[in-house]
Amino acid sequence: MSQRKVPWIRILRIMGFATIDFFIFVASATFFVIQSHSGSSQLSGNLQNPWTALRTIFDYIFFELPQNPLLMLTLFVLILQSLVLGFVTDLISRILLKRRKKNFSTVMHIPFSWFWIFASFLFFAALTVYLAPQAQPYAYLRYISASIIVLFLPGFAFTKMLFPDWRGLGYADVAALSLGVSLALTPLTALVLNYASCGLKEGSVLALLSVLTILFAAIALVRQRFCARQERPSNKAYRRTSFGCPEAFLFALPFVLAVCLRVYPFLISGLPFSVDAWPSIKYAEVLLERSPVRLEGELLGSCDELGDRLFGAAISALTGLKPLRAMAFFLPLAGATSILMLYALVREIYGERASFLASMLLATAFTDIILTAGVKGETYAHPLYMLLILLFLHEGMVFWKRILLFSMVGASLVLTHYYTAMLTATILASMGIATLISRWKVGARLGAYSLILPSILSLQVLAYLTIYAKWAFMFISSIDWISAASYQLVSFASALYLAFKPSSSSRKRTPLTCVVASIVAFTLAFLATRRPLVPGAPVLPSRYLLYASPLIIAAPLSVLGHGASKSVKNCYAVLPLFWLATVLGLEGFAIFGNVEPGLGLTLAYRGVNFLLPPFFILCAIGFLQLLENGASSPKRLVKASTFTVLIVILALNIFTFHAAIFTHERYLGYFWLYRLPEYRAGSWISSKCLNFTVAGDVKFAYLLRCYFGLKIDEFEGFLYLVGKASSKPAILLTYDQMLKNGYVLYGGYSLDLPKNWNEKTYELSLVYENGLVKIHCG
Numbered sequence: 001m002s003q004r005k006v007p008w009i010r011i012l013r014i015m016g017f018a019t020i021d022f023f024i025f026v027a028s029a030t031f032f033v034i035q036s037h038s039g040s041s042q043l044s045g046n047l048q049n050p051w052t053a054l055r056t057i058f059d060y061i062f063f064e065l066p067q068n069p070l071l072m073l074t075l076f077v078l079i080l081q082s083l084v085l086g087f088v089t090d091l092i093s094r095i096l097l098k099r100r101k102k103n104f105s106t107v108m109h110i111p112f113s114w115f116w117i118f119a120s121f122l123f124f125a126a127l128t129v130y131l132a133p134q135a136q137p138y139a140y141l142r143y144i145s146a147s148i149i150v151l152f153l154p155g156f157a158f159t160k161m162l163f164p165d166w167r168g169l170g171y172a173d174v175a176a177l178s179l180g181v182s183l184a185l186t187p188l189t190a191l192v193l194n195y196a197s198c199g200l201k202e203g204s205v206l207a208l209l210s211v212l213t214i215l216f217a218a219i220a221l222v223r224q225r226f227c228a229r230q231e232r233p234s235n236k237a238y239r240r241t242s243f244g245c246p247e248a249f250l251f252a253l254p255f256v257l258a259v260c261l262r263v264y265p266f267l268i269s270g271l272p273f274s275v276d277a278w279p280s281i282k283y284a285e286v287l288l289e290r291s292p293v294r295l296e297g298e299l300l301g302s303c304d305e306l307g308d309r310l311f312g313a314a315i316s317a318l319t320g321l322k323p324l325r326a327m328a329f330f331l332p333l334a335g336a337t338s339i340l341m342l343y344a345l346v347r348e349i350y351g352e353r354a355s356f357l358a359s360m361l362l363a364t365a366f367t368d369i370i371l372t373a374g375v376k377g378e379t380y381a382h383p384l385y386m387l388l389i390l391l392f393l394h395e396g397m398v399f400w401k402r403i404l405l406f407s408m409v410g411a412s413l414v415l416t417h418y419y420t421a422m423l424t425a426t427i428l429a430s431m432g433i434a435t436l437i438s439r440w441k442v443g444a445r446l447g448a449y450s451l452i453l454p455s456i457l458s459l460q461v462l463a464y465l466t467i468y469a470k471w472a473f474m475f476i477s478s479i480d481w482i483s484a485a486s487y488q489l490v491s492f493a494s495a496l497y498l499a500f501k502p503s504s505s506s507r508k509r510t511p512l513t514c515v516v517a518s519i520v521a522f523t524l525a526f527l528a529t530r531r532p533l534v535p536g537a538p539v540l541p542s543r544y545l546l547y548a549s550p551l552i553i554a555a556p557l558s559v560l561g562h563g564a565s566k567s568v569k570n571c572y573a574v575l576p577l578f579w580l581a582t583v584l585g586l587e588g589f590a591i592f593g594n595v596e597p598g599l600g601l602t603l604a605y606r607g608v609n610f611l612l613p614p615f616f617i618l619c620a621i622g623f624l625q626l627l628e629n630g631a632s633s634p635k636r637l638v639k640a641s642t643f644t645v646l647i648v649i650l651a652l653n654i655f656t657f658h659a660a661i662f663t664h665e666r667y668l669g670y671f672w673l674y675r676l677p678e679y680r681a682g683s684w685i686s687s688k689c690l691n692f693t694v695a696g697d698v699k700f701a702y703l704l705r706c707y708f709g710l711k712i713d714e715f716e717g718f719l720y721l722v723g724k725a726s727s728k729p730a731i732l733l734t735y736d737q738m739l740k741n742g743y744v745l746y747g748g749y750s751l752d753l754p755k756n757w758n759e760k761t762y763e764l765s766l767v768y769e770n771g772l773v774k775i776h777c778g
């Protein structure tokens with residue numbers, strides 16, 4: 001051990017002994033105070049519950065003690081005395097150890113250090129959860145420690161248990177697995193606690209997560225001791241990248257940017273983002289109040305999307321926040337971790353430069369921001385879906401470890417959002433078959449194990465649908481299943497042809513193919529401004545071509561990326577094309593498959609979010625291809641133009657996000673942003689109008705029906721405002737955005753109201769107004 005590290009270890013030892021001495025002093029003083037005031041009724045009442053007693057002591061320390069200078073001086077002397085005793089204790093222990101020819105480096109071997117850090121942090125977290133005063137800034141300690149327990153520690157300990165020497169993993173893989181596995185474990189542990197007698201409470205959640213973390217860490221510690229020191233791989237290859245900076249910076253920058261963009265709607269409004277948030281939040285509140293409780297039935301309804309709700313209940317219990325605020329912040333934070341998953345899976349095949357560019361593109365993509373900023377099942381499912389693809393593509397792991405991780409994450413994904421799980425199984429099956437064909441063409445070992453992982457996920461989806469969601473088999477007819485399968489076969493055959501045709505014949509056609517890709521993308525966007533591409537979809541204004549321009553500009557880059565991926569010596573290099581083809585097959589089925597208007601529109605706009613990751617992977621590879629071709633002096637203009645295109649794409653993506661959140665552009669999800677006056681209006685209606693049917697649009701329908709439990713008619717208000725209603729509504733709710741964007745109906749779009757629609761409200765009595773919302777009584 002180097003001499004530089006010895007003083008730090010010695011300081012830590014002294015601080016540890018001093019802390020022990022300090023707690024002994026405090027415990028002794030507390031004991032004498034209790035003995036001297038044993039007859040006090042107030043004190044005896046506070047001591048009935050040990051946690052109440054400790055919290056009373058902490059409140060006294062934080063709030064009353066700082067106001068008394070004499071007591072503060074006493075506390076300072078006590079701390080100084082503890083430090084002196086800690087130094088003396090350390091000195092005596094060093095003398096005794098030297099006599100026995102031992103030192104602390106052998107007694108406390110360095111591999112144990114992370115284990116003690118884990119144990120100490122869990123102990124500190126338990127103190128903050130139980131004892132930290134519910135006042136600022138002390139409550140932030142509880143928020144931070146609870147978020148680390150839920151989002152990082154269990155996954156890190158589990159990953160360390162499987163990979164005690166980090167063999168085959170880089171820093172990005174460790175970060176992605178730690179966060180992803182934690183997100184997968186939390187709903188499963190909350191599910192177990194809900195069926196236990198203790199229920200979902202702060203103590204039970206903290207105890208179970210802490211026990212699991214310590215158990216995984218202890219097993220990892222034992223396994224690490226048996227790993228030969230000389231066989232452990234060095235991580236020096238991951239410390240510096242071709243960009244000349246640490247790799248931690250490369251995956252941290254897109255992740256931080258993604259977190260800021262996805263949490264921002266909550267920060268400016270103080271309410272959860274997305275109309276789908278209210279059923280999940282209400283479900284989590286009932287879990288906390290009634291747990292243990294049946295997860296299906298009259299009390300909670302169906303259990304189609306449980307993962308985000310169980311996670312919300314767990315994080316709410318630990319932080320002490322209500323689910324309304326806890327889920328509004330932590331679910332977008334969880335959704336942003338999909339950027340880390342993308343970075344890790346792209347780095348595994350193409351290197352850190354392509355992974356950084358793809359992560360930056362996905363972090364700023366408008367549709368992905370809107371999806372993962374919402375409090376809904378899809379938000380929580382997105383990082384799990386990306387993690388499953390990472391596990392499928394990661395050849396550096398031992399296969400049984402991949403199966404274990406895959407099965408656990410797959411179970412959590414199915415529990416969270418079975419539609420995403422079904423699509424993920426289809427994507428993995430397509431990539432698995434493509435892998436077999438690729439290996440067969442080069443004469444390598446086929447490796448039929450590439451089909452085992454999608455088979456596991458398919459069985460999990462089938463089991464979930466059979467037990468919990470049998471209605472899904474009746475919701476989609478057998479004809480629709482056959483039609484969807486046919487589109488998938490056509491898209492797979494097209495991808496197979498593009499992936500394995502000779503590269504020499506395609507190089508001459510590459511410029512023409514890039515132009516055609518841009519024209520096709522522009523034509524689709526242009527047609528959307530002239531006619532509905534999907535039954536039930538609105539006709540978009542012409543200016544919305546600006547919001548589609550990032551995809552139009554990036555289309556040629558994806559063509560270049562596909563050509564460059566074929567030159568990579570990795571059987572997985574062409575798989576993003578099959579990933580993309582699977583989602584395009586779904587989009588083709590939604591647009592041309594003659595499905596029901598509501599189902600087709602839902603599949604079409606949700607499919608875009610699954611389209612972006614493989615699309616941006618190909619774009620990143622194409623971007624690097626342009627940079628390499630522009631390395632010489634005559635081609636510097638190409639290099640500069642390429643960087644300009646990248647900056648324009650990122651800027652347009654962020655501008656589209658700005659248009660949805662701040663300028664409230666229609667058809668971009670503007671109505672997902674709730675404001676406090678709107679919530680207060682809903683709360684006022686719930687307290688005054690329980691027995692009436694409220695007439696309001698879809699935005700308030702989700703809030704009033706799914707959260708406050710009121711009866712609401714979405715069409716009655718629209719018919720009255722356009723002059724087609726036969727009678728006046730009992731309660732009519734209008735708000736300011738109706739003046740600009742009209743009346744929101746199902747499908748995510750709004751219908752225009754007559755210019756004089758506001759005059760219709762004069763026939764009713766205005767009973768409530770808060771500047772944004774008006775409530776009228778008929």
